Amino acid sequence: MVAHQHTEIRGSRGYYRTAPFDPRFPNTNQTRNCYQNYLDYYRCLKTLGAKGKNTRPCQWYYRVYKSLCPISWVKRWDEQRDDGSFAGRI
Numbered sequence: 001m002v003a004h005q006h007t008e009i010r011g012s013r014g015y016y017r018t019a020p021f022d023p024r025f026p027n028t029n030q031t032r033n034c035y036q037n038y039l040d041y042y043r044c045l046k047t048l049g050a051k052g053k054n055t056r057p058c059q060w061y062y063r064v065y066k067s068l069c070p071i072s073w074v075k076r077w078d079e080q081r082d083d084g085s086f087a088g089r090i
Contacts, residue, residue, distance in 0.1 A: 019064045030068050035088070037065035038077060042090045 025033035041061035048055045065074070080086035 019067045034065055034069040034073070037061050038069060038074065039088050039090060041065055042081070046090060 019030075019033070019037075022033055024036070038061075041058055044058035044061055045055050048058060077086060077088075081090070
């Protein structure tokens with residue numbers, strides 16, 4: 001089970017949250033972690049939305065992928081999802 005606690009870092013403008021440690025991705029390179037949380041967010045929305053349930057729990061995946069993924073990757077994946085060419089299984 002993955003811990004759902006963020007690490008808080010005190011900066012000059014207040015506290016910042018970082019993605020929590022995920023034992024599935026122990027290495028410094030967080031590329032797979034970024035991609036997996038992007039997929040998990042959209043899978044969560046799809047699954048809970050289809051059941052008519054509140055999708056608020058999906059926001060955890062959203063916050064993690066937003067903190068890990070470069071904006072350019074997310075933009076490209078969003079465009080690919082929109083035009084039906086995204087390679088990931090959502």
